[in-house]
Amino acid sequence: MSVGIIMLVHTALDRAEQVARHWASHGCPVVIHADKLVPQDEYQKFAASLSNLQNVRVFRKFSCEWGTWGLVAASQAASEIALSEFPDIGHVYLTSGACLPLRPVEELVDYLAGHADVDFIESASICDVPWTIGGLDTERFSLFFPFSWKQQRYLFDRSVDVQRLLRIKRKVPGNLTPHLGSQWWCLTRNTMTKVLADPNRTKYDRYFSKVWIPDESYFQTLSRLHSRHIESRSLTLAKFDFQGKPHVFYDDHLPLLHRSDCFVARKIWPYADKLYQEFLNRPTSQLRRAEPIPQKIDRIFDKAVERRTRGRPGLLMQSRFPKKGWENNITxxxxxxxxxxxxxxxxxxxxxxxxxxxxxxxxxxxxxxxxxxxxxxxxxxxxxxxxxxxxxxxxxxxxxxxxxxxxxxxxxxxxxxxxxxxxxxxxxxxxxxxxxxxxxxxxxxxxxxxxxxxxxxxxxxxxxxxxxxxxxxxxxxxxxxxxxxxxxxxxxxxxxxxxxxxxxxxxxxxxxxxxxxxxxxxxxxxxxxxxxxxMGMPPYLIGDFPIAEDTKDGVRTYRKSRVMR
CATH class of the missing domain: 3.40.50 (Rossmann fold)
Structure with a gap:
């Protein structure tokens, strides 16, 4: 069995081509969706550059603006192509053009072969996570979002205000329980096939097309219906700052990326030559068989966020003007x-x-x-x-x-x-x-x-x-x-x-x-x-505690007294 790679690209097409060739040369079929907004001449040049690879497909169909349904539609279409044209695919791995493999492809293939029935997708109940930034958590599922948050911000905000005033509340279709998580997932062929062939897919698609940022909830919710076994974590290292913006990795992040043990990282600066040279040319002899644990470097990011938002003790700056308290201690x-x-x-x-x-x-x-x-x-x-x-x-x-x-x-x-x-x-x-x-x-x-x-x-x-x-x-x-x-x-x-x-x-x-x-x-x-x-309740405050301490021969086992159903 092989791993099918889905790539959503819109910029830095030269880097996307480089990464696609890396995946394809190691036996992984690649299906690439280019944003409809990519200029026609650039798209044609990009598609032609990959036309000599038998296990690569390139197409362009949807506009993939941030936070819109186009991202989900592109992922669906690319998955359908991958599953129909490459019957040996066991898992479908969603990536972007700014993603970079951090470990030899053989490690990823072997790892997923050992977890043949496992879906790796961060999927947490909306009631139990504080990830959302901007004030829209449960409302993203109960209101309509017909306008673009980036391109039509005024209409977006006024639409939300009017719906709140009218107390509009959408009904979640069927027996769905909304879940949220990283949009970078790796699903089994069985789960993806069931999601795409779900008899209620038209109803689900219509509903999620008006949800805010559906790429963080569509597959995360539907996988709960069809998956045999969900590991609620991503195999991709994707970090966000305190404003909800993705961290960009540069050449000087090389040691940090090595420590994460993740299979893929985003978002890579397209001019980070050292990173692309290092990770796309790693010999197979460096296989480590390590468990991917992105939380291993969370502490560094937490300290960076603290430094950014709070500053250093005793350092005064215009963005953090001090204000003395009115009381002379409480005790x-x-x-x-x-x-x-x-x-x-x-x-x-x-x-x-x-x-x-x-x-x-x-x-x-x-x-x-x-x-x-x-x-x-x-x-x-x-x-x-x-x-x-x-x-x-x-x-x-x-x-x-x-x-x-x-x-x-x-x-x-x-x-x-x-x-x-x-x-x-x-x-x-x-x-x-x-x-x-x-x-x-x-x-x-x-x-x-x-x-x-x-x-x-x-x-x-x-x-x-x-x-x-x-x-x-x-x-x-x-x-x-x-x-x-x-x-x-x-x-x-x-x-x-x-x-x-x-x-x-x-x-x-x-x-x-x-x-x-x-x-x-x-x-x-x-x-x-x-x-x-x-179960959809990630204990994120605990830190990078080992998640696979009870293992035997690399396969996690669960004691009956601890199994949660």
Missing amino acids: NSEYSVFEGFDQVIEDFPAWLASVTKARVHGHLFACDRVEFDDGQTVFDGCLSNQPGLRDYAPKDFLLNLVWNTQGEHQCFQFGPQDKQKISQTLVQDANARISVITGAWAIALSKSTEPAEIIRKRAASFQRIEKAHIELLRSSKTKAKVKIWSLAEFLEAPVEHLQPIVKTISKLPHSPLTEAPKLTDLSGFGTFLQQLKN
Whole structure:
């Protein structure tokens, strides 16, 4: 079996020809759709340049403007040609003219042969992801979008305003549940055939033709109807900045692209000669058989976005003019807040108290009680452990707790399962030292025996709460001292991350930690995360935790107690 490559091209046709020849020379049939807006003479020259290749087809039929139905229609037409003219195709891989293979083609063919029934397509429920930028998430499926967002922006915006005013709400056809994801997918022949031959295709096409950015939802939704097995991830490295614009890769990104282990990357600068020379001339002897994990470099992109949006500490610039706060601190002394540590480290409060001699509480803002140190029902200053009294004025509760224990450093746990009203106070308090391990809430869920759907909904809820909390911590108005790790990042070097925390709050003579505290058993955790993804709930806050830890001979196996249906 071979892999059929679909290419959507509109610019840099010389680079598209170069990549197409690379695919074709390694036995992969290629079907290329050129944008209808490409000048006729350029298109004819491009088609003629590839006419000598028996396994390449070039055609031009649709206008493929960003965010419009033409992109889906072109993908459909190209897939139909690929499946009808090349019967040995096992998977159909969608790429663009700005895509570049990062690994030998033989690796991709072998990998897909080992996953013959697997569809690699990012497909997440619209209720569980915050990817959309611009204010249109669920509305992209409930309103009509007859105008181009780029070319007819005024009409686009006014159309949305009128539909909101008239409370127009489109009905999703059939039993479809809208899903979103990257438009760069790799589907099996079986799934693609069923999508194209679906008896309701005319109805589905009519509906999605008026959806906003349908190339991010059409195949992502229909594959849920027809796929035997979805891996909710893309084999293509495609990164976007905080404004939703794609990152462009240049020659100096070469080491970064090597680290990703992805099979394909976009968007490549057409003049990145070094990248094209490196990746299109790699010998087959360099086969690595590595699992493609684009999340491996997410941390670098996250830091780049943070640098771009927040600037460097102490650096003043015209786009980030400082504004001083009106209050002289909220509390009178420093205290520490730990988020996720009690999930990662066994009996964390007792361990932290033993190495620092600080007062370490449990979850002071738990929903059902106030978890004072040693289970006390009444704390210093007659503070009660009754949640009703605390919740009447949570800010005052915190002020009193810190005031009543002057001279003693207070520490407590916090997380998405707690009452969140105190978050704003914590962020605005310069005395707060907040340490966060994002995604740690998933550890307890991975050990839960509750039904899979309940776990998924709870995970989605915790993730939404934590994301909002992290955004608050990273806001420009934050005065607290904040340190944030993803779960995967923290687990790489727990002692290294814990050492400065212990040193800051410890009352004992400083001595470096020589070994990490006892960590929670994470057996099967990687499999649990992939199952969440496969159900449409990607745990993106956890970081690049290995997704294939429970494997045998390269094939992922699922323990029955963890299988989610």
